[in-house]
Amino acid sequence: MNHPILYSYWRSSCSWRVRIAMNLKEIPYDIKPISLIKSGGEQHCNEYREVNPMEQVPALQIDGHTLIESVAIMHYLEETRPQRPLLPQDVHKRAKVREIVEIICSGIQPLQNLIVLIHVGEEKKKEWAQHWITRGFRAVEKALSTSAGKYCVGDEISMADCCLVPQVFNARRFHVDLRPYPIILRIDRELESNPAFRAAHPSNQPDCPPELPNK
Numbered sequence: 579m580n581h582p583i584l585y586s587y588w589r590s591s592c593s594w595r596v597r598i599a600m601n602l603k604e605i606p607y608d609i610k611p612i613s614l615i616k617s618g619g620e621q622h623c624n625e626y627r628e629v630n631p632m633e634q635v636p637a638l639q640i641d642g643h644t645l646i647e648s649v650a651i652m653h654y655l656e657e658t659r660p661q662r663p664l665l666p667q668d669v670h671k672r673a674k675v676r677e678i679v680e681i682i683c684s685g686i687q688p689l690q691n692l693i694v695l696i697h698v699g700e701e702k703k704k705e706w707a708q709h710w711i712t713r714g715f716r717a718v719e720k721a722l723s724t725s726a727g728k729y730c731v732g733d734e735i736s737m738a739d740c741c742l743v744p745q746v747f748n749a750r751r752f753h754v755d756l757r758p759y760p761i762i763l764r765i766d767r768e769l770e771s772n773p774a775f776r777a778a779h780p781s782n783q784p785d786c787p788p789e790l791p792n793k
């Protein structure tokens with residue numbers, strides 16, 4: 579059987595979340611790189627719009643279906659590949675995982691996404707991204723102060739960790755001062771050496787430019 583195909587861009591945080599989840603669950607997959615910058619963005623070409631009408635990455639072709647939206651994809655993987663669960667059994671812990679996922683995936687990342695920053699403009703984009711990341715990280719740090727063990731929620735890696743690590747990379751990219759968020763920093767450091775996370779890192783992607791900026 580063919581491997582699932584993940585349409586991905588090396589430093590898209592949304593693609594990165596799904597790469598981590600696939601790696602943790604040990605699902606083999608092939609990457610089809612979609613450059614978000616080449617020729618105005620390959621995500622806008624007619625062929626890719628058929629795959630993802632939102633003209634964004636990721637998209638995942640799996641089990642004869644095409645799936646879009648990283649959180650929906652992670653839930654599909656969780657429901658069809660329950661090995662190495664990414665949601666805790668305990669209902670309150672599950673709620674906390676979803677809360678952190680939601681803060682990052684609705685409350686932070688979309689506001690500092692490429693399409694938004696293009697509208698904000700070159701001059702203002704750094705300050706804009708810093709504002710929204712700082713605002714969201716304050717809430718994430720507060721949530722983690724009661725939920726975190728070794729990882730975001732307790733001692734098991736969850737979807738929340740899949741979302742946190744790429745968002746920390748983005749924060750560094752926009753030179754956010756991360757010192758007020760010691761729990762976020764500790765968890766990010768903890769996961770740095772995890773093989774599933776390492777393999778999903780932008781620097782280990784086939785479409786990563788040879789000289790990675792802001793590594």
Ligand SMILES: O=C(O)/C=C\C(=O)CC(=O)CC(=O)O
Nearest residue numbers: 589590591592614691692748
């Ligand atoms: O190389 C680039 O500059 C283009 C796009 C990105 O980084 C991806 C994003 O839009 C940010 C994100 O995933 O949060």
